[in-house]
Each structure stands twice: as structure tokens, then as C-alpha cells.
Amino acid sequence: MTLRPTDSSTLLIDGKLVPGSGGTFAVTDPSNEELLGYAAEGTAADMDAAIAAARRAFDDTDWSRDHAFRARCLRQLRDALREHIEELREITIAEVGAPRFLTSAAHLEGPIDDLLYFADLAENYEWRQDLGNAAPMGIPTHRYLLKEAVGVVGAITPWNFPHQINFAKLGPALAAGSTVVLKPAPDTPWCAALVGRIAAEETDIPPGVLNIVTSSDHALGAQLSEDPRVDLISFTGSTATGRAVMRAASGTLKKVFLELGGKSAFLVLDDADLRSACSMAAFTVCTHAGQGCAITTRLVVPRERYDEAVALTAKSMSGIRPDDPRDPGTVCGPLISEKQRQRVEGYIRLAVEEGGTIVTGGGRPAEHDRGFYVEPTLITGLDNTARAAQEEIFGPVLVILPHDGDDDAVRIANDSPYGLSGAVYGTDPDRIAKVVAGVRTGTLGVNGGIWYAADAPFGGYKQSGIGREMGVAGFEEYLETKLVAEPATS
Numbered sequence: 001m002t003l004r005p006t007d008s009s010t011l012l013i014d015g016k017l018v019p020g021s022g023g024t025f026a027v028t029d030p031s032n033e034e035l036l037g038y039a040a041e042g043t044a045a046d047m048d049a050a051i052a053a054a055r056r057a058f059d060d061t062d063w064s065r066d067h068a069f070r071a072r073c074l075r076q077l078r079d080a081l082r083e084h085i086e087e088l089r090e091i092t093i094a095e096v097g098a099p100r101f102l103t104s105a106a107h108l109e110g111p112i113d114d115l116l117y118f119a120d121l122a123e124n125y126e127w128r129q130d131l132g133n134a135a136p137m138g139i140p141t142h143r144y145l146l147k148e149a150v151g152v153v154g155a156i157t158p159w160n161f162p163h164q165i166n167f168a169k170l171g172p173a174l175a176a177g178s179t180v181v182l183k184p185a186p187d188t189p190w191c192a193a194l195v196g197r198i199a200a201e202e203t204d205i206p207p208g209v210l211n212i213v214t215s216s217d218h219a220l221g222a223q224l225s226e227d228p229r230v231d232l233i234s235f236t237g238s239t240a241t242g243r244a245v246m247r248a249a250s251g252t253l254k255k256v257f258l259e260l261g262g263k264s265a266f267l268v269l270d271d272a273d274l275r276s277a278c279s280m281a282a283f284t285v286c287t288h289a290g291q292g293c294a295i296t297t298r299l300v301v302p303r304e305r306y307d308e309a310v311a312l313t314a315k316s317m318s319g320i321r322p323d324d325p326r327d328p329g330t331v332c333g334p335l336i337s338e339k340q341r342q343r344v345e346g347y348i349r350l351a352v353e354e355g356g357t358i359v360t361g362g363g364r365p366a367e368h369d370r371g372f373y374v375e376p377t378l379i380t381g382l383d384n385t386a387r388a389a390q391e392e393i394f395g396p397v398l399v400i401l402p403h404d405g406d407d408d409a410v411r412i413a414n415d416s417p418y419g420l421s422g423a424v425y426g427t428d429p430d431r432i433a434k435v436v437a438g439v440r441t442g443t444l445g446v447n448g449g450i451w452y453a454a455d456a457p458f459g460g461y462k463q464s465g466i467g468r469e470m471g472v473a474g475f476e477e478y479l480e481t482k483l484v485a486e487p488a489t490s
């Protein structure tokens with residue numbers, strides 16, 4: 001099978017690859033604004049059929065109880081995806097504008113291989129956990145827990161890292177024994193549709209267990225969130241949409257698992273190697289044009305070294321030119337769409353209106369007259385109350401702020417509605433430990449440490465979300481707990 005993109009214009013509903021009832025919608029290459037082709041336009045009726053199929057597959061089959069079969073299906077899916085890896089890579093670069101170097105890691109290959117971790121969990125997890133004997137109200141009782149799949153999962157995902165986020169939901173949800181309806185973002189339908197095609201044609205995943213409904217209509221996400229046949233919504237996207245999902249889910253009190261926005265701080269202590277810290281902060285914010293929820297977008301440096309830090313960071317950022325994501329040397333590709341570029345440019349204008357100074361970048365790169373590129377942009381002269389320092393921009397834009405010591409750095413990091421991620425650079429382990437303890441975020445990298453891995457739970461404090469993705473904690477989001485009590489025999 002060859003994965004020609006135009007062939008991917010199908011939904012996956014109840015094991016069948018079907019056209020969208022609404023026809024098709026256009027898929028654009030963000031690096032050159034050219035039409036790549038079309039994706040299936042799912043409608044409310046398609047979503048309804050997908051939810052019904054997922055419900056039937058959960059209620060009427062042995063999927064949720066056959067742990068070994070699920071592990072086998074997940075390994076098959078991973079192996080089949082690997083067979084198509086080069087085609088998937090080219091489609092991912094074209095559709096997402098993902099820099100090629102990242103497709104060997106978090107943009108494609110990493111998440112595909114993470115399926116093996118979840119297959120192993122399906123096989124090795126302690127599904128029955130003994131609680132031993134007790135005598136509540138004087139009655140000798142033996143208790144055990146049964147860990148059971150939550151049921152039908154609605155997975156709603158964004159465009160920025162489509163494979164990473166799709167598989168971080170499909171892997172654990174399917175491993176846990178749930179059935180899934182995936183609604184990917186309108187900007188990146190092919191990444192999901194191709195997975196549906198491979199799952200349908202090259203694995204034994206039973207009909208209805210995995211359903212994928214692409215659409216240009218956000219309302220299908222709301223429909224999925226409201227539907228009483230869905231037991232859990234696993235959502236990744238903006239905090240504003242997360243709130244809407246929570247409201248929609250409240251009618252049926254279904255569980256919501258939310259991975260939302262961030263405005264993470266990169267804290268440089270006064271005993272850190274300033275040069276390496278600034279170059280890491282510059283590289284991070286430019287990677288994938290800053291379109292990562294956990295990317296550090298506030299660089300917080302000692303006040304007495306502020307000017308030096310600005311010069312070092314500006315030098316690094318100006319050396320990273322936005323370029324064609326197909327080039328293996330590109331770090332900063334395009335933004336996903338013209339709408340997103342306008343949003344980022346709006347924030348750059350706002351930063352200047354708020355009194356900020358653009359030290360490098362601020363415009364569109366002269367060498368690209370096509371493609372949704374924005375130059376890496378460093379902003380000085382703001383304090384942490386500025387909107388550009390408080391709100392998620394989701395572009396290659398870094399605000400650099402001064403701090404007056406470790407406690408002040410922690411205060412600035414925490415002075416945010418978000419609490420997703422962050423970084424700390426320093427030398428003294430005791431000071432680093434104190435800063436780590438003070439920062440209220442779900443992940444933290446110290447001196448360049450990488451927190452991303454299949455077994456490492458990821459998620460946010462405060463308005464960055466509820467719950468954890470990946471790792472055992474991410475798997476357990478898709479489980480219910482049943483306590484069974486029986487007369488004690490001894």
C-alpha cells in the first residue's frame with residue numbers, strides 16, 4: 001500500500017474507511033501556501049455513527065477484557081506505521097510544516113515507538129490489586145480492586161504535534177481497553193487519517209474500537225464532548241477551548257482530561273553559565289517556530305547581567321533563520337496558517353505598544369515571499385505583567401525579564417495563570433533544589449535535562465490542565481477502579 005495523500009480522504013468508522021458525508025476540505029502546505037490536496041469532511045451524522053460504533057465495540061465485544069490481544073494490536077499498529085515511516089515523514093513535513101530533524105523524534109518516530117510502551121503496560125499492568133483483609137463494622141472482609149477501562153473515549157487534538165498528541169491518547173486509551181473516537185484538528189487531518197487507514201488495513205484492531213473523524217468544523221468536537229455515550233474526553237488544545245469542553249462535558253458529568261496552554265519560564269540563576277543558558281533558551285523558542293505548549297517563552301535572567309543576556313540571546317536567535325522544513329538543517333519552520341501568523345504578529349505589535357523593544361526579528365523573513373513564516377523575535381523592556389509576558393503567543397517569540405535573586409525568579413515563574421513546564425539553569429544543587437520545589441509546573445528541565453519520554457507523565461498545574469499524559473499516570477487516566485468486597489475466609 002502506498003499512502004498517497006489524496007487517498008487519505010477517508011474517515012474510519014466502525015472498521016470501514018468511508019468518505020466524509022460533507023465532501024472534502026482543503027489541506028494547505030504552510031511552508032509555501034500551496035494546496036496539498038483534500039481531507040474527508042466529517043459531519044455531525046458521521047460523528048454520531050462513530051460514537052455509536054465505539055459504544056458497541058466497548059459494550060458488546062471482549063476488547064476491554066482481552067489484555068494480550070490489545071497488546072498485540074498495538075504492536076501491529078506500531079510495526080505497520082514503521083513500515084510506512086518515510087511516506088508518513090514527508091506527509092507530516094508537508095501538512096504540519098514540521099522541521100525534518102524533529103520527525104526522528106517527537107514529531108513522528110518517538111510517538112510511534114511509544115506505542116510499544118503502552119502495549120507492554122496492557123500486558124503487565126496489575127489489573128487486579130489485592131487490598132487484603134479488614135473488619136469494617138466487625139465483619140471480616142477480603143477486598144480487592146479491579147482496574148477497568150473507562151469506556152468510550154473522545155480524543156480531541158490540536159495541530160502543533162499531531163502524531164505525538166494523537167498517539168499519547170490512542171496508545172494508553174486502547175491499551176487500557178477503551179474504545180476511541182479521535183477528532184483531530186482541522187489544520188492537520190491527514191496525519192490522523194493515515195493512521196486510520198493503516199489501522200484498518202494492516203492491523204487486527206476490531207471494527208469500532210478506533211474511529212477517526214476529520215472535519216473542518218470545530219462543532220464536531222463540541223458534539224463529542226456533549227454526547228452521553230462518551231465516558232471520557234481527552235482533550236489537548238488551548239485553555240479557552242478546554243473550558244468549553246469542560247462545560248459541554250458537564251451535562252453528562254463525564255470525566256475530562258485536559259492538556260492546555262502554557263507560558264513557561266526559563267530561569268537562569270546567577271551562578272549559571274549564562275552563554276549556554278541563553279543559547280538553549282533561544283534554540284528552544286525557535287524550534288518548530290515556537291509552536292509547542294511546553295516551550296519556554298519567558299527567559300528570566302539576573303538583573304545585573306540583563307544586557308549581557310539580551311546580547312547573547314539575540315545573537316543566537318538572529319542566527320536561526322526560518323526556513324523550509326524539508327531541509328534537514330531547519331530548526332524554525334513556518335507557522336501552521338495565516339490565521340496563526342496574524343495572531344503572532346498581533347502579539348509582537350502589542351508588546352511594542354506595551355513599551356517593549358524588539359531586539360531581533362519582529363517581521364517576516366525577506367527570503368520567503370510564500371509560507372507562513374515569522375522571524376524569531378526577542379522582546380526586552382517589559383515586565384511580567386505585560387500581556388505579551390502573560391498570554392500564550394504560540395510563535396517564535398521570547399520575552400526576556402530581569403530577576404533579583406532566586407526567590408524573585410520563582411515568583412516571576414509562578415506569576416502566570418499557567419503551570420505547564422519550565423527550565424532552571426544554575427550550579428549550586430541546593431539552590432536548584434529550592435527553585436525546583438518552588439516552581440508550580442508539571443515538568444521542569446534542569447541544566448538541559450529532557451523530561452519527554454513514554455514513561456514520563458506530562459501535564460500542567462493551574463490553567464494548563466487536569467491530569468497527566470504518558471507514563472503509568474497517563475495510562476491510568478483511562479481506567480476506572482472497582483472495589484470488590486467478599487467475606488474473608490481466614
Ligand code: NAD
Nearest residue numbers: 157158159184185218221222237238241244259260261293
Ligand atoms: P484549539 O483549542 O483551537 O483546538 C484544539 C482542538 O479542539 C481541535 O481539534 C479543534 O477542532 C477542537 N475544538 C475547537 N473548539 C471546540 C469546542 N468548542 N469543543 C470541542 N472541541 C473543540 O487549539 P489549537 O489551536 O489546535 O492548538 C494550539 C493550542 O493547543 C495551544 O494553546 C497549545 O498550548 C495547546 N497545546 C497543549 C498541549 C499540552 O499538552 N498541554 C500540547 C499541544 C498543544
